[in-house]
Amino acid sequence: MRSRTSGMWWGTAIEAPDPGALARFYAQLLDWSIVHEEPGTAVVAPPQGSVYIVFQQAVGYRPPTWPPTDGEQRTMMHFDFQVGDLDEAATEAVAMGASLAPVQPQENVRVLFDPAGHPFCLCRDDG
Structure with missing residues (x-):
């Protein structure tokens, strides 16, 4: 029987006043890479990429x-x-x-x- 989570990815999203800066901090802390960045959003993931952290712009953070x-x-x-x-x-x-x-x-x-x-x-x- 195949696990229903087989092949899935997962992550969490964190609000921040400056998502790019916070992504750079965690990328350095964890030795991961920023795999996506656009205004208001940045994503950090390990080399194997089955988990990620999304940093999102928060107005009034x-x-x-x-x-x-x-x-x-x-x-x-x-x-x-x-x-x-x-x-x-x-x-x-x-x-x-x-x-x-x-x-x-x-x-x-x-x-x-x-x-x-x-x-x-x-x-x-x-x-």
Whole structure:
């Protein structure tokens, strides 16, 4: 029996004030390529291309607040990336334009903000 997801691709779309700039950040962070760019939209995908991230122009964009604050824009989703060396990965992400969140709730995770203010996590590979 053939899987109904066989041969499918999937992805997510993220709003940003400058989709091209945010696509360039994630392309560099993940060592992926920008596979499509036009005014208001940019798409990043890995070499095998079965997954993608679309960055879309958002008029009136407000970055989410993390940790959550009553009455403020909440984080709707975030990325987790597994890394071998947590401090090195965080330092590299900051050099690419990320910023370290002031609250760090776990020893084996670093919470950062991408250039548009979306939180993402670097998670140490303890396996």
